[in-house]
Amino acid sequence: MPRMCAALMGLLLCSPLLVQAEIYRWVDAEGRVHFGERPQGSGAQTVHVKPQVIESDEHTRESQQRMQQILNARDGERADQQANQQQQQAERAQMQAKCDNLRGELDNVKRGGAFYRYNDQGEREYYKDSEVDAARQRMEENYARYCQ
Numbered sequence: 001m002p003r004m005c006a007a008l009m010g011l012l013l014c015s016p017l018l019v020q021a022e023i024y025r026w027v028d029a030e031g032r033v034h035f036g037e038r039p040q041g042s043g044a045q046t047v048h049v050k051p052q053v054i055e056s057d058e059h060t061r062e063s064q065q066r067m068q069q070i071l072n073a074r075d076g077e078r079a080d081q082q083a084n085q086q087q088q089q090a091e092r093a094q095m096q097a098k099c100d101n102l103r104g105e106l107d108n109v110k111r112g113g114a115f116y117r118y119n120d121q122g123e124r125e126y127y128k129d130s131e132v133d134a135a136r137q138r139m140e141e142n143y144a145r146y147c148q
Contacts (some may be wrong), residue, residue: 023047099147102139109136 026044027033034040035047056064110114115132126133134147 023049094147099143102143102147106136106139106143109139 009023019039023035023037023046024039024044025035025047026039026041028041047068083123109132115127116136
């Protein structure tokens with residue numbers, strides 16, 4: 001919209017240059033004076049017309065400023081909306097990745113693989129059955145809460 005307004009203003013400013021046509025003045029046989037874009041008769045003279053410069057009054061300038069402020073505000077809102085949409089899409093993608101990972105871990109637990117963690121010495125410590133069941137339950141609760 002701002003581009004369109006700027007283009008329209010540029011066109012209006014240039015319009016006196018674009019519409020510049022020759023104007024002719026002639027007097028007919030009955031003595032009446034005529035003006036036109038094409039000369040009529042042999043006594044036609046070219047008339048030089050200076051384009052009228054239209055200056056906007058205070059009210060018009062204020063109106064244009066208000067309109068520009070509205071347009072700027074709309075552009076800002078649109079940019080904010082796009083940023084919010086992009087952020088939401090990124091959050092959804094991140095949540096989907098977490099859910100996929102959680103689903104993989106749950107599948108692994110259900111297959112009955114051996115689960116372990118590393119202790120401070122870097123040695124494997126295997127989970128007890130009760131710890132595996134508690135971890136599986138937490139994973140299922142998290143999956144139900146965030147992924148369904």
